[in-house]
Each structure stands twice: as C-alpha cells, then as structure tokens.
Amino acid sequence: MGSTGKVALPEHWTELSAARVHRQQCADEVEAIKKTCLSECEKANVVECEKCFPKVLDRMRARYCDAEGREWFSERRAFLNELDVMFTDVKDHKKIDLKSIEDSIASEKEAWYRWVLRMYPQFLSVGDGGADQDELRAMLDDPVKRWEELTERIWEGVGKPANWEADVDSLTDQITVAKNDAASLKQIYINFFFKDSQTGEVVESAQQYLEAYAASDTMSIEQVIDRISQDRKASLMTEPQREHHRNRLDELRRAKMAFEQNRLQNKTRAQASQTPAVSQDLYNLPPCAVCAATVDPKDVLSCSVCQALAHMGGKRELTVWCSDECFEKGAGDHNELEHDCESGDRCVQYEDEDIEMQDWTSNAVACKECIDQKRDTIYCSIGCAASNLSRHRHEKHGLKTAAYDIKKLAVPLWEIVEKTLKEANPGLKYTVVE
Numbered sequence: 001m002g003s004t005g006k007v008a009l010p011e012h013w014t015e016l017s018a019a020r021v022h023r024q025q026c027a028d029e030v031e032a033i034k035k036t037c038l039s040e041c042e043k044a045n046v047v048e049c050e051k052c053f054p055k056v057l058d059r060m061r062a063r064y065c066d067a068e069g070r071e072w073f074s075e076r077r078a079f080l081n082e083l084d085v086m087f088t089d090v091k092d093h094k095k096i097d098l099k100s101i102e103d104s105i106a107s108e109k110e111a112w113y114r115w116v117l118r119m120y121p122q123f124l125s126v127g128d129g130g131a132d133q134d135e136l137r138a139m140l141d142d143p144v145k146r147w148e149e150l151t152e153r154i155w156e157g158v159g160k161p162a163n164w165e166a167d168v169d170s171l172t173d174q175i176t177v178a179k180n181d182a183a184s185l186k187q188i189y190i191n192f193f194f195k196d197s198q199t200g201e202v203v204e205s206a207q208q209y210l211e212a213y214a215a216s217d218t219m220s221i222e223q224v225i226d227r228i229s230q231d232r233k234a235s236l237m238t239e240p241q242r243e244h245h246r247n248r249l250d251e252l253r254r255a256k257m258a259f260e261q262n263r264l265q266n267k268t269r270a271q272a273s274q275t276p277a278v279s280q281d282l283y284n285l286p287p288c289a290v291c292a293a294t295v296d297p298k299d300v301l302s303c304s305v306c307q308a309l310a311h312m313g314g315k316r317e318l319t320v321w322c323s324d325e326c327f328e329k330g331a332g333d334h335n336e337l338e339h340d341c342e343s344g345d346r347c348v349q350y351e352d353e354d355i356e357m358q359d360w361t362s363n364a365v366a367c368k369e370c371i372d373q374k375r376d377t378i379y380c381s382i383g384c385a386a387s388n389l390s391r392h393r394h395e396k397h398g399l400k401t402a403a404y405d406i407k408k409l410a411v412p413l414w415e416i417v418e419k420t421l422k423e424a425n426p427g428l429k430y431t432v433v434e
Helices: 010-041 055-063 078-091 100-120 135-141 147-158 164-178 182-194 207-215 221-264 304-312 322-338 367-370 383-395 403-409 412-423
Strands: 267-269 300-304 366-367 408-411 429-431
Touching: 010 100, 055 078, 078 100, 100 135, 100 147, 100 207, 135 367, 135 429, 164 182, 182 207, 182 221, 267 304, 300 322, 304 412, 322 366, 366 367, 366 383, 367 383, 367 403, 367 408, 383 403, 383 408, 403 408, 408 412
Parallel strands: none
Antiparallel strands: 267 300, 267 429, 366 408
C-alpha cells in the first residue's frame, strides 16, 4: 500500500522514543565519568576537574552532534552547528555555561513540537476535548505563549489519556527490548495502536487497518497511520454529500416505515360481536401518542412492532393513535426513535450510496436473541446485519458470531410481527389504512 501524503505522527513519535533511549545512555556514561573522577581525581564536582570535565562535554556534544539514526533534532542542522559552537566555547572557558546549552536544547525541542503540530493540523482537529481549534492553532504560532500553558491547552483539546506517561514508558521499554526483531515489534505496535488495553479488543473502526498491517511484511506503522490520516481527509471532503444522503435516507425510512405499518395492520378494528379471543392489552390502551386523547379500542391505529412485543410479554408498551391525522403526524417520529436501524452511522446505506433504499422496512431483520428475549433490535436489511450484528451480539449478549451464521441469527421482522399478531388475536379484524 503506497502512501499518498506526508508520513504522519508516529514517525516523529519514533524519533522521540529513540531520543529517550539515547538520552539515558548518555546520562549513564556521564555518571560513569563522574564516578571515575571522584575515585581517581578526588574531585567531588567534575566541573572542577580539568581532565574529566572535557570528557563530559565531549560525551554530551556527541549525544547531539554525532548522533546516529533519526531523532527529533537530526534534520535541524543550524541548531546542531550552533550547539557545536556552544560546547566548544564551554571547553575554551568562554562566557557560556551548561545552563545556556540546556536552555538552548529545551527551546529548540519546543520549536520542534510546534512544527510537528502545525504540520499535522488534523492531530488537533480530531480531539474530543471541546477546545477551540482556532485558538489552539494560534497558540502554536505565538512564540510568547509559555510552553507549559500551550501543552496544557493541547491536552485539553485532544483529550489526555489516563496513565499516558506510564504507557509511553512501557512501550519504549518494549521497543528497546524488541530492537530489530520485526515480528515482535509489529505485535507491540498492534497491541498499542489497534487494541483496547483493558479488553484486548480491536478498537472501533481499526479492523481494516489492522488487517492490512498484519498481512504485510513491508508496511511500517507510519504508513498505516498515514493511510488513516488520508482516509480521514477524504471522509471530511465527502461529508456534505454523505450528510445529504443521510438526511434523504432518514426521510425514506420514516415514509416507508409508516407505509409498512399501514400495509400490515396499522388500523385494527375489534368487533364487539365476535366471540374468539382478543388480547386484553387491546382493551387497556394508553392515550394517543400524539394528542394524548383516549383511544377507542373498537377503532384503533397501533404500532405493529410495539404491539407484537407487548403480546410476546416484553416490556415494550403499546403505541397507539386515535385518528388518521395523529397517525400521519406521529408514526414517522415514533419509528425513527424506537425502531430505527440499530447500526446507526454504521448502516450500510450510509456507506454505499448504490444500495437500494426503497425497500427498507420490508427487508428489515431483527436479532433472534433479542426477539427470544422479547426485545427488538432491528437492522434495515440482511446486508446491514451481516456487517453489524456480530458487534451487537458480542456487546449485548456476550456471544461470538461467525459471518456464515448471520442469516440464521437475523430473522425477518415483519414475518415475526405478523405471525405474533395473528396468534395473539385470532378474533381481531385488521383493516389496512390506504
């Protein structure tokens, strides 16, 4: 899979990870020089030792100016040249000290952070912390703004993960141990980037990227994140079109659901002269769902799905309307609120504009487990259930689902409804509203 844009943030995160390792190596070696100085030169402060202090400076200089591999400062040549001069000046006892060098490094690293965040504005835009994105970008360009304040606001904007420092330390340690073991490194990245640390489950919307990364021997984690970034950009560009499509789908759903209710049995007229059984539920009716008027049990419009579930013994209450006018006014909103496609934004009709929309309710299916539990979990089609039912069964029923089992586990909604209504009310006369 080729990259279509700049390699995104993990490359720079990798640079920071390498910097943590090399910084610790430098600190360990400097500490060893200090201990040797104390034992051999009897100097409590290495700065006072003409023999050992230059060794410390040389090691610190090499940490930056002679570093191998990519780190955050590797391409910042002007900074490295300036740093080289500063270390030379300290060795020559000119008017400069280590504090000045440390301040220079900290300032340059801050500039590098700002550069990374400016280069990838989507890093800020995907944040869910509610911060003003324009304000965050303005802060990045304001050199007067204190770094501590800036980082705190960015955390607010993107959302600060719990235990993030410990997680990064743990990940860095794992990467250090794995080193050049490509298989181990890939598994580390899979666990960290694609799976929930608490449950071990693949995080939402990550499955396709995980599969591509796991199946490739050449794809880097940077390329995967780059693909995610490019897909997000493409998604944002088509969002207006998808929003229009979504609104149109909602209109069609409401209209078709109301039509299907009519087709099946929306208007039921109980005949008082008939002796066969009629469920008592139809005599103890709630008020009209629109105007709250009392509903005549001899001439009632009802929601077929709610009525069927009530007859099954579920917790769903009847939803009725007192007149054709109230039915036309309230049925669409009721169906959208109570019986909409369980997939939500994952509905296949949102993903594929070529899918036929006219037959939404006649093609609707329901989760068999939920029907058995006298509840309704509805999908607009068997295709939508094939894409989303396994997630529902795992989250709500704790069950794993093979793709080939979907058709057996998603039952046609209107067959269930019609069968239930006829069995529960053999003495009821149904009249279709035209």
